[in-house]
Amino acid sequence: xxxxxxxxxxxxxxxxxxxxxxxxxxxxxxxxxxxxxxxxxxxxxxxxxxxxxxxxxxxxxxxxxxxxxxxxxxxxxxxxxxxxxxxxxxxxxxxxxxxxxxxxxxxxxxxxxxxxxxxxxxxxxxxxxxxxxxxxxxxxxxxxxxxxxxxxxxxxxxxxxxxxxxxxxxxxxxxxxxxxxxxxxxxxxxxxxxxxxxxxxxxxxxxxxxxxxxxxxxxxxxxxxxxxxxxxxxxxxxxxxxxxx
Amino acid sequence: xxxxxxxxxxxxxxxxxxxxxxxxxxxxxxxxxxxxxxxxxxxxxxxxxxxxxxxxxxxxxxxxxxxxxxxxxxxxxxxxxxxxxxxxxxxxxxxxxxxxxxxxxxxxxxxxxxxxxxxxxxxxxxxxxxxxxxxxxxxxxxxxxxxxxxxxxxxxxxxxxxxxxxxxxxxxxxxxxxxxxxxxxxxxxxxxxxxxxxxxxxxxxxxxxxxxxxxxxxxxxxxxxxxxxxxxxxxxxxxxxxxxxxxxxxxxxxxxxxxxxxxxxxxxxxxxxxxxxxxxxxxxxxxxxxxxxxxxxxxxxxxxxxxxxxxxxxxxxxxxxxxxxxxxxxxxxxxxxxxxxxxxxxxxxxxxxxxxxxxxxx
Numbered sequence: 001x002x003x004x005x006x007x008x009x010x011x012x013x014x015x016x017x018x019x020x021x022x023x024x025x026x027x028x029x030x031x032x033x034x035x036x037x038x039x040x041x042x043x044x045x046x047x048x049x050x051x052x053x054x055x056x057x058x059x060x061x062x063x064x065x066x067x068x069x070x071x072x073x074x075x076x077x078x079x080x081x082x083x084x085x086x087x088x089x090x091x092x093x094x095x096x097x098x099x100x101x102x103x104x105x106x107x108x109x110x111x112x113x114x115x116x117x118x119x120x121x122x123x124x125x126x127x128x129x130x131x132x133x134x135x136x137x138x139x140x141x142x143x144x145x146x147x148x149x150x151x152x153x154x155x156x157x158x159x160x161x162x163x164x165x166x167x168x169x170x171x172x173x174x175x176x177x178x179x180x181x182x183x184x185x186x187x188x189x190x191x192x193x194x195x196x197x198x199x200x201x202x203x204x205x206x207x208x209x210x211x212x213x214x215x216x217x218x219x220x221x222x223x224x225x226x227x228x229x230x231x232x233x234x235x236x237x238x239x240x241x242x243x244x245x
Numbered sequence: 246x247x248x249x250x251x252x253x254x255x256x257x258x259x260x261x262x263x264x265x266x267x268x269x270x271x272x273x274x275x276x277x278x279x280x281x282x283x284x285x286x287x288x289x290x291x292x293x294x295x296x297x298x299x300x301x302x303x304x305x306x307x308x309x310x311x312x313x314x315x316x317x318x319x320x321x322x323x324x325x326x327x328x329x330x331x332x333x334x335x336x337x338x339x340x341x342x343x344x345x346x347x348x349x350x351x352x353x354x355x356x357x358x359x360x361x362x363x364x365x366x367x368x369x370x371x372x373x374x375x376x377x378x379x380x381x382x383x384x385x386x387x388x389x390x391x392x393x394x395x396x397x398x399x400x401x402x403x404x405x406x407x408x409x410x411x412x413x414x415x416x417x418x419x420x421x422x423x424x425x426x427x428x429x430x431x432x433x434x435x436x437x438x439x440x441x442x443x444x445x446x447x448x449x450x451x452x453x454x455x456x457x458x459x460x461x462x463x464x465x466x467x468x469x470x471x472x473x474x475x476x477x478x479x480x481x482x483x484x485x486x487x488x489x490x491x492x493x494x495x496x497x498x499x500x501x502x503x504x505x506x507x508x509x510x511x512x513x514x515x516x517x518x519x520x521x522x523x524x525x526x527x528x529x530x531x532x533x534x535x536x537x538x539x540x541x542x543x544x545x546x547x548x549x550x551x552x553x554x555x556x557x558x559x560x561x562x563x564x565x566x567x568x569x570x571x572x573x574x575x576x577x578x579x580x581x582x583x584x585x586x587x588x589x590x591x592x593x594x595x596x597x598x599x600x601x602x603x604x605x606x607x
Contacts, residue, residue, distance in 0.1 A: 002391065003388055003391030003392040004392070006388065006391070007377075007380075007388040007392075010379075010380060010384055010388075011377065011379055011380070014379045014380070015379045082375050082376070082377070082378075083371065083373065083375030084375045084376065084377060086336070086341055086371055086375065087369070087371055087375055087436070088392070089339075089340065089341045089342075090339045090340060090341060090364055090367065090369040090371075091364060091389070091392040091393050092361040092362075092364045092365045092392075092393065092394055093392055094361065240341070240342050240343075241342060241343065242302060242303065242342075
């Protein structure tokens with residue numbers, strides 16, 4: 001498995017993809033941080049310690065939604081297109097190890113992406129601005145778990161197609177669907193909505209962004225990732241059985 | 246047919262469990278043991294044992310009831326037209342996908358029951374040598390050595406060894422994607438050789454190379470003959486004849502012949518190609534020849550007749566008939582069959598036995 005993780009990291013950082021995604025993420029996050037901060041400073045009167053970070057975390061969530069499919073699109077689609085998946089299957093690696101290896105490599109890039117954004121609160125500390133460390137960390141845990149779920153979804157889609165573009169597009173649409181499905185109460189009705197909202201990835205993020213950790217949300221997000229990853233293993237196994245790569 | 250027949254696929258459960266466990270644990274520890282013995286009394290070690298292998302893809306049967314064995318240290322060439330089932334058979338041996346029915350064992354290790362164990366014993370070179378374009382040769386081989394679970398202590402040495410064996414030293418730091426086809430092919434071979442596996446399965450190792458590179462790869466494979474069990478496929482007959490000790494000809498998912506190269510030629514000796522030139526009006530000569538029993542495929546080429554005769558007797562009959570008519574026989578030459586013709590003939594015979602069916606793409 002470590003072999004696969006290392007290989008994927010080499011691929012990420014030698015193909016510029018990781019640099020591009022991380023740079024875009026940090027750039028856009030910085031822009032949002034600047035506008036959110038100005039908004040709170042100019043309008044005043046709000047609870048900066050809570051409101052600012054809630055805004056900021058929600059914005060970061062949106063950027064992750066757009067950028068993370070780019071991290072996962074390559075993982076299996078490219079191996080299938082190149083025919084290297086067939087080669088991987090001749091090594092004594094279990095499918096689980098291949099899937100987990102790729103997933104952990106993507107997760108590593110996600111962490112690399114999130115870490116520098118801790119500079120934003122760090123910047124405010126010398127200015128004696130109120131920064132509540134605890135709730136902020138809860139928010140970051142939420143981002144990480146949410147991102148992990150996005151990646152798991154993306155890796156499954158990538159295993160189902162041999163086109164990177166298609167993989168990214170479908171992953172993005174699917175995540176968007178998970179986000180929007182609780183928007184329209186009028187269309188689905190309240191009883192359905194209460195069921196749907198349990199499955200909405202984004203509603204699960206709400207508590208985190210307000211500085212709380214709800215174990216139900218943590219469990220849901222971890223389970224979500226686990227289910228998508230095991231589907232990926234199944235998808236690979238089925239391809240192997242049918243002899244298609 | 247002097248095809249080696251296998252003891253029919255014995256249910257694996259009859260295999261004493263303890264013995265099998267011992268075999269497997271030995272393989273885990275990397276010891277090159279755990280051979281299965283072929284049928285009683287042959288005494289040779291069977292490295293690859295394919296018994297009644299059938300592989301279906303959806304509704305399409307790529308390989309149909311194929312059985313053969315490869316002894317340890319033997320070099321076997323797979324021959325057949327494109328889509329004959331060579332690649333499918335090799336992929337099953339390499340552990341890429343399990344058989345639909347039948348069993349395949351590598352050194353006694355069932356590829357379906359213990360895929361990890363079997364894969365450790367096999368180095369596979371896939372057709373067209375797929376590669377990761379963004380990795381350098383060294384990075385790639387380092388990845389493969391880890392993926393093959395080579396002990397840390399031997400990894401570096403193994404990489405150096407295969408770099409040398411495949412003459413890749415000068416490009417070790419270049420990206421695989423930037424290399425020429427010949428080098429990429431060698432990188433593919435290098436990854437198969439990494440870890441010095443007991444069995445090498447090479448799918449069309451020389452396809453798409455220029456003649457010089459073909460010779461290099463061929464020499465490389467030849468140099469491994471005897472030490473390692475090699476199964477390779479090719480559609481170039483002379484290559485198989487040069488390199489392999491035994492040839493397995495596959496067509497439409499079946500083995501249609503299996504023999505050493507000379508044996509194949511002997512097998513269809515009955516039919517001979519004959520060239521005939523005589524001082525005679527062409528049309529009358531043609532009419533006369535057509536009456537000779539056992540003569541077929543008569544064609545006129547550059548003033549010479551060419552035909553296939555069933556046996557020696559037919560040739561004698563032709564000679565007698567021509568001279569009896571008072572014509573002068575200028576040439577009556579028997580042509581020895583080239584491997585190409587032997588191959589086509591065998592494929593043709595195979596088709597007659599199993600008529601081609603509508604085939605869907607896999």
